[in-house]
Every structure is written in C-alpha cells, then in structure tokens.
Amino acid sequence: MTASTLSLRSIIEKDERFDNTNFIDWYQNLKIVIKSEKKLYIINEPVKEVLEPKATPKARDTYQKYLDDADIMQCLLLSSMTSNLQEQHQHLDASSIITNLNELFQNRARHKRYEASKAFFRCQISDGAQVGPHVIKMIGYIQRLETFGILMDAELSMDLILKSLSEFFSQFI
Structure with missing residues (x-):
C-alpha cells in the first residue's frame, strides 16, 4: 500500500463511522477512497459469475484479482460502519452492501437533497x-x-x- 492510499483511507477514518445518519457524506468519502485504489468497479458493476472449469489462466488470474479486490472492498465498507450495521451486512458482498444501503437510505437522501436545493435556490x-x-x-x-x-x-x-x-x-x- 502506498502512502497516498493510507492518507486517503484516513478520509473515512477521520469522520465518524457510518451510523444511519450520515450516509451521503460517508458514501461520498468512501467513493473517493475506492476510486483512489482503482477498485470502484467492485461497487459499480454487477458481481462476476463463477469461472467455468475450462477458463484460461489469464481469465483465472483476472477473476482471482476481482475476488481479492471484492474482499478488500467488503472489509473497507464493513470497517467504516458501526457494529450494528456491520452485523446486518457482514454476509453481503461489497456491491450488495452498497445496493442495500442505497435502498434503505434513499428517502433520507432525497429529503436532504431537497433541503439543499431549496436553500440554494432561495x-x-x-x-x-x-x-x-x-x-x-x-x-x-x-x-x-x-x-x-x-x-x-x-x-x-x-x-x-x-x-x-x-x-x-x-x-x-
């Protein structure tokens, strides 16, 4: 891990953990960290299917890198949450965690978006x-x-x- 990666990870470490009230800010910071680590594809793309037994060595290496990156992202997501949220999401992969949290907090985010746009336009x-x-x-x-x-x-x-x-x-x- 490079020094810049460590300092960017501190973005999500310096703020409070995700605790049901700060989803938008937490997610924004999380995307910055994940992008810096070149792993944004883990949460933006569908989960990759299991390889066929006759896959080429290159395909196997690519798939193994995907699995490794997915594990790292799952750990990063879980470590940046409160223990209650960790328990609720520990069985999910990174992409599913993000999908689930978006569904859970979409209404709250919509309200905050409305309040921000109202303040701006007024x-x-x-x-x-x-x-x-x-x-x-x-x-x-x-x-x-x-x-x-x-x-x-x-x-x-x-x-x-x-x-x-x-x-x-x-x-x-």
Whole structure:
C-alpha cells in the first residue's frame, strides 16, 4: 500500500463511522477512497459469475484479482460502519452492501437533497452584505448539490449566483 492510499483511507477514518445518519457524506468519502485504489468497479458493476472449469489462466488470474479486490472492498465498507450495521451486512458482498444501503437510505437522501436545493435556490444576498462571502456560500451550495448527483454546468451556476444578488448589482450583471 502506498502512502497516498493510507492518507486517503484516513478520509473515512477521520469522520465518524457510518451510523444511519450520515450516509451521503460517508458514501461520498468512501467513493473517493475506492476510486483512489482503482477498485470502484467492485461497487459499480454487477458481481462476476463463477469461472467455468475450462477458463484460461489469464481469465483465472483476472477473476482471482476481482475476488481479492471484492474482499478488500467488503472489509473497507464493513470497517467504516458501526457494529450494528456491520452485523446486518457482514454476509453481503461489497456491491450488495452498497445496493442495500442505497435502498434503505434513499428517502433520507432525497429529503436532504431537497433541503439543499431549496436553500440554494432561495439564497439571496442580504442588503449591505459583501459579495465575496455570498458567492463562496453559493459555491458551497453548488458543491453540496454535486454530492447528491445534481450537476450544473458553469453557465447555469453563474446565472443562479447572479440571480441571488440584489438589484444594487444589476449594473455589473
């Protein structure tokens, strides 16, 4: 394991374990770590079928690497959860764990996504407030929405930020 892998794994170690309340943040951090280890395919692709007895040595090696990576990802997922969640998911492979958690926490995630988008779209600069901190706040909302899978292109993001400014700034817009 490289030093960069160890430091990226600390992302999920520094935050609290997944505990039924922080799924979105936990999953976002987990994907960063898994991507850095080049094992994102384990949770994004369907589970590979068992090899046929007549498989080539190359196919066997590829399949063994998949099994090894899947074991590592299952351990990583389980180790980043509370013990209660570990017990509930210890019999599942990594892909099934993610599928199950998505199903369990989709409604909560949907509500958090709604709250984040509502805050973003309602945000208006206060009279007398400085533009810089307001724009940074708006960018934070955009980044938060990205964690929910809502991607806006740069022009739409800029339009929404400009819309949040008061009439005082109309000459600059």
